[in-house]
Structures are given as structure tokens and as C-alpha cells.
Amino acid sequence: MGAAQARRRAPSCEAGPVTATSARPARDLLSHRGIAAFVRSRWYPTVFQVPVAAVFGLVAYELLLGPSGAHDNAGTALMWVLWWPLVPLTFLLLGRFWCAVCPFATLSDLVQKAVGLNRPVPRFLKVYGIWVIDAAFLAITWADHVWGVVGSPWGSGVLLLLLTTAVVVSGAFFQRRTFCRYLCFLGGLSGNYSRAGMLQLRADPDVCATCTARAACYNGTATTPPCPLFSFPRQLDSMANCNLCASCVKSCPNDAITITVRPPARELWLVGRARLEESFLAMAIMGIVLIQNVTMLSVWQDALDWIERTTGITSYPVIFTAAFLVAVSLPVLLLTVAAWVAAPESRESVRQNFARFGYALIPLDVAAHVAHNLFHLLAEGKAVVFTLGGLIGSPAGGSTAVVGQATISVLQYALLAAGLGLSVLTGHRISVNRHGAGSIARSVAAPTLVLVLAFGALNAVLFALPMAHRM
Template identity: 65%
Template sequence: MTLTPTPPRGRDLLELRPVAAVARSRWYPGALQWAAMAVFAVVVHQLLVGPQTAHDNLGTALVWVLWWPLIPVMFVAVGRAWCTVCPFGKLSDLVRRLVGVDRPVPRFLKRYGIWIIDAQFIAITWADHVFGVVESPWGTAMLLLLLSTAVVVSGAFFTRRTFCRYLCFLGGLSGNYARTGAVALRADTDVCATCTARAVCFNGGTAAPACPLFEFPRTMDSSANCNLCANCVKNCPNDALTLTLRPPTKELWFVRPPKIEESFLAVAIMGIVFLQNVTMLSVWDDVLDRISDVSGVTSYAVIFTAAFAVAIGAPAALLAAASFVASRTAGGTLWSDFARFGYALIPLDVAGHLAHNLFHLLAEGKSVLYTALTAVGHDAHGTSTALVSTGTIQVLQYALVALGVAGSAYTAWRIARAPDGGTAPRKTATLLPYAVLVALFGALNTYLFALPMAHRM
């Protein structure tokens, strides 16, 4: 079943003069894109020619202590707005303008792009631990340059921002997280029904280029692939676009049709965050030694790969088990319930990811200042990189996990109450296994954040 998209209820932010002025300005988002490109150039320069210890490198601090912890906050607050100013997206636009042949997106990418994104996210996380990407400025630079190369190739051959929509691992992550966001851009379909402008909102016009992520506002019912570039707002001759606030997680309640690959990404992120937390604990070395003693394997790469597979596979298996129980007691099928209720884990995903990154931001935040001063010739290494105490960080982490549990539990309840959820007894039987699963994941997150963690910088 496909729902007809309708404008969300609430105050249209485009009715506010400052918001409308920014959205319709010829400087938005171009000025922000060029600023991001300049910062990107500084980061890559520092990673390549600056100190080759992560503790002393400004590029490492900017990427892993500042940008990476803050990016999930942006996804929740304003959806995929980062994708508007992302230097990779601007690079793709420049390549297309100079040498692009604008071939259509291959059908293979349209069908399997999200699986490629899933694989990329898993592979990059694995490579970080096996090859030490985060701890190596050169390694971080190589990652950024490899992504830049993929962007250039995509921009040279394919139309619009094909890489951003179908190949970018961060785009896939932001697409999932943006569904929890509090801002929604939608079209008034009643106005669109009488429009004679030949889909200028999608195809582009004299006021602005085409939608970079291939979204047609008239049929758009999700924020997963809207980067708030406002091209459609500039192009629309009828002022049919609205920008409204909505309750966080609301979009997750009615995803149609649910996609198993998006639910798999959600559950994979859950396992990855768990493992990221474990590898930052002092007990991690003991775990490695124990595995080595029992198995006789001494290769860190082999041991970590096995642990990584378990970390991703176990949450997926638990979600499948919950779906099996729900399907047996309330009808439906295992995989249809896996696809539907996987979205319910996204709020807890976001909370766990935020809580994990919050440690890096607040426990190592001063390293950004220290490395910046060092980069311009000042010796500015302090005795502590922490912005607040460990106790304060843990309280904030617990609060985030609690919000994530509440958001996931409520989302699961709303999904169970959806029109195809059946009668009241069936809805309760469907919900119960997922409520237990959310409580389990929430408890595990809380336990891990209670343990002392090691610094990245």
C-alpha cells in the first residue's frame, strides 16, 4: 500500500521571513558549499603534511573529534541538510559541469544501491579497526581521497548526485537517521495537481538546478532523500512547498513500503556501536588475549573480523528471532515483520551513536583547539582535553539512551497499530517481542556507557 503524501500539520517555517529569505536566496546553499570545500582542503592538507600522530594533527581532530560526533546531531535536527553543503556533493557538481556526460542512473544502482551502502559502512568500520584509520592521519586522508575519487568518477559519468543518493555510506546513514528528524519538506499535492510548470521542481529551471537527489516533491513522503537544498522551493511557481516541524520519529511510524535493506542497516549500526564501545574499554585487550588463548589465532585482523561478524550478526539474529515470534503469534511473515519493525530500532541507533560520539566530543574536545594552535606555530598542549567531567558525560549518555529506548518503544507501538497490524490482541502479540528487544539493547547500551572508555586523541 502506498500512502498519498500530504503536507505535515504545523506552522510552515517558510512563512517566516528569515527562513524564506535563506531558502530563496541565490547564495544558498552555494556559499555554505564553498566554505565546506575550503575547510575540506585544510583538513586534507593537515592530514597529509601535518604531524603524523593523531594526537597532534588538526585534520584528525576536526574529522573525528568535532565533525563525526556532531553529524548525527544535524541528522536529527535538520535531516540530510549536511548533504547540501557536503564537499563531496559540491565536487560531484563541479565534475558534472566540467566533463560530465549525464548518463542515467544504472538500474542496478537503483535496485541494489542501499546494499552497496550497507557493505561500505561495514567495510569502512572494519578497516578502521584493522588498519587503524582513525589513529592515522595518513589513513584518514586516504579514506577521504578514495571517496573523492569515487565521487569524481560518478560525477563524470552519471547525472545529478548519483554517488550521494546511491553510493555514499554517509548518505545511507543520514537517510535512516533523517527519518527521525524534526523538520519535513513536503508539497501541497492539491496545488501540485493543477500545476502546469512541467515538474520544474524536479527537473530544475531558471531559478535553480534540478533536485540533486532525484526526489519529486509531489510524491515525496519521506525525508530520507531530501537534503533541504531548497532548489524545489526556488523553482516552484505556486509556492506549494512547506517546511514544517513534526514530532521526532513520526516518519518511522508509517514507512511504506518497508525495505529489508534499510532495516538491516539499522540493526547493523546497533551492533557496530556496541563493538565500538567494547573496543574502547580496558577489558578489550583481555578479550583479545582470551580469544587468542582459546583459538590459537594470534592475528588481530582475524580475531577482530570474527568479533565484528558476531557484533553485526547477533543483533540481526535477535531481530529475526523477535520477528519469528511475532509472525507465529500474530500472523504475518518473518521477513515482512523484520522489514517493518527494523525501523523501530533507528531511534535507539541514533541515541547510541550520539552517546558514543558524545564521549569523543566532550572528553577530547579541547584537542581541536590545541591542534589548531599548534598548526599555526603555538605550543598549546594542555594537560586535559576534556570539556566536562566524566560523570557529566555519563549522565548525558544515560539520558540519550533513555530517550532512544522511549523513541524505539513508541515507534514499535505505532508500527504495530498501523492499519495492517490486525486486531488489538494481534497488535499486542506483535509488539511484545520487539519491546523486549528494545529493552535488551537499551540495557546493554547503558551497561557499556557505565564503564570507563579510552580516548581517541
């Protein structure tokens, strides 16, 4: 092997101080000849994009032209019972890889090639894009409950049409995948979750320092497209904006790119520039998961009846909007309080503490989100088989459960425990990396850790209660 390959084995640079956890270099997956050949071939990621696009076409057709009832619609089953529960799990295992094979991303590329004006990304999106994503994610979640998007094939189809329109407009006007980076609500979610992911792409800084290829990894070459998410591998210290499309791997002439496996949530310990909007999204997601759980419990109907009796309010949109605002605001408010309590000891502002320690909640976010959706996948998973069978003239019926409730509960609590442990560890490591190992770090981390434990306990209580099905 050459000198460049030898240099690739050096530990990659991360933002933040070097700790014992980063002293041991990880194994580069691209050092495996078969993996490297596949990733560098023209088949990657096309071999995944084609079947995903075909399934997406079936889903869109069924949602818009198929049976009007969600129970009988294959598009609803594929989208909300199968895909939506599995996609956050892919963020943990594979980072933003879904964004590399997403049909919307492929559509954006096609539109850009056909009629793209390739204008620069507006400064507004660069500065405030994540806030737009935050707002879109909240709006879509709210709309689902108020207008029943998930339970309506037509509603889900309209959502896809709106997203498709946004993708086409973005691809026609702006460079690369502007929509995916700065506007897609799922891109924002995957960006947050992929920070806790187990795959890491980095460039060897020593090799890059002597590179004369004029940033081919970022700008692309005659045969390889540029980085779709505007990430420069040499400066990459987070997987939030890397979709593992491997364009940089293919275009780098120096073999300087590595893809390694890392411990879950490790990136969160070493976060460099903590961003308020990303921590806000983490807290908002926690509130969304909580309200999603509550509205699928029998106690929710009891609460609606009580509100009607005591206030006379019968409008569900009004009641849910109030509950939704409380659910989303409460985690934000509690983290603000935790940041305020930690401020004197940390000698940093409430804003700085909020931005930094919000990342500690991301592992618990992922765990609670996956655990919630795991119920729908395992309690309703056979609906996918039943509805697909109906498309080929072999309808079937019966229980939609894949496994029993006891098994689902065990898996949910195992996920929740893992997420809780990683969030506690992350909060501790963030504080230690900032303030050193000692009493100050423990004091600064303590308010956030109490908050993590409280949210973990609340989710545990909600998962113990019977939950309604989607279909």
C-alpha cells in the same frame, strides 16, 4: 496572502493511515518572511558550502601533509573528534542537510558541469544501491579497526582520496548526485537517521494536481538545478532522500512546498513501503555501535589475552573480523527471531515483519551512536583547540576534556533514555497503524519491544565502563 499560500497550510500527505498524531497541521517555516527569503535566495545553501569546503581543504591538507601523529594533527581532531560526533546529531535536528553542504556533493556538481556525460543511473544501483551502501559502511568500519584509519592521519587521508575518486568518477559519468544517493556510506547512514529527524519537506498534493510547470520542482528550471537526489516532492513521503537544498522551493511556481518541524521519529510510525535493506542497515548499525564500544574498553584487551591463551591466535585482524561478524550478525539474527515470533499473530511473513519493525530500532541507533561519540567530543574536544593552535604557532597542552566524566555519563544516559523511549513508541505505533489499537497490535509489537529494551540495557552497561580515548 493568496489561495496557494492558504492551501499550503493543509496537512501534508504521509504514507500510512491517518491517525490522531497527524490531525493537527504543523507550522510551515517558509511562512516566516525572513526564512523564506533566505531559503529562496542564491546565498542558500552556498553560504554554508563555502566555509565547509574551506575547512575540508584544511583537513585534507593536514591529514596528507601534516604531522604523522594523530595527537598532533589538526585534520584528525577536526574530522574524528569534532565532525564525526556532531554529524549524526545534525541528521536528527536537520535531516540530510549535511548532504546539501558536503564538499563531496559540491565536487560532484563541479565535475558534472565540466565533463559530465549525464548518463542515467544504472538499474543495478537503483535496485541494489542501498546494499552497496550497507557493504561500504561495514567495510569502512572494519578497515578502521584492522588498519587503524581513525588513529592514522595518513589512513584518514587515503580514505578521503578514495571517496574523492569515487565522487569524481560518478559525477563524470552519471546524472545529478548519483554517488550521494546510491553509493555514499554516509548518505546511507543519514538517510536512515533522517527518518527520525525533526524537519519535513512536503508538497501540497492539491496544488500539485493542477500544476502546469512540467515538474519544475524535480527537473529544475533555467536558473535552478533539478533535485540532486532524484526525489519528486509531490510523491515524497520520507526525508531519507531529501537534503533540504531548497532547489524545489526555488523552482516551484505555485508556492506548494512546505518545510515543517515534526516530533522526532514520527515518520517511522507511518512508514509506507518498508524496505528490508534499510532495516538491515539499522540492525547493522546497532552491532557496529556495540563493537565500537566494546573495543574501546579495557575488557577488550582482556578478551584478546584470553583468546591468545586458549587458542593461540595472535592475529588481531583475524580476531576482530570474527568479533565484528558476530556483533553485526547478532542484531540481525535477533530481529529475525522477533519477526518470526510475531509472524503468526501479524499474519505476515518473517521478511515483512523484519522490514517493518527494523525501523523501530533507528531512534535507539541514533541515540547510542551520538552517546558513544559524545564521549570523544567532550572528553577529547580540547584537542581541536590544541592542534589548531599549533598551526598558528600557539601550541598548548593539558587535559583534552571539555567537561568531567560525571557530566558525560549523565548526558549519555539521557540520550540513551530518549532513544529507548522513542524506539518503544515507534515499535508500538508501527504495530497500531498496521493492526489497529488492540491486543493483536500489542502481541505483534511485543517481540520487537523486548529486543529494543535488551539493546538499551546492553548499551547502558557498556556506557558505565571506562572508555579509551581516540587521540
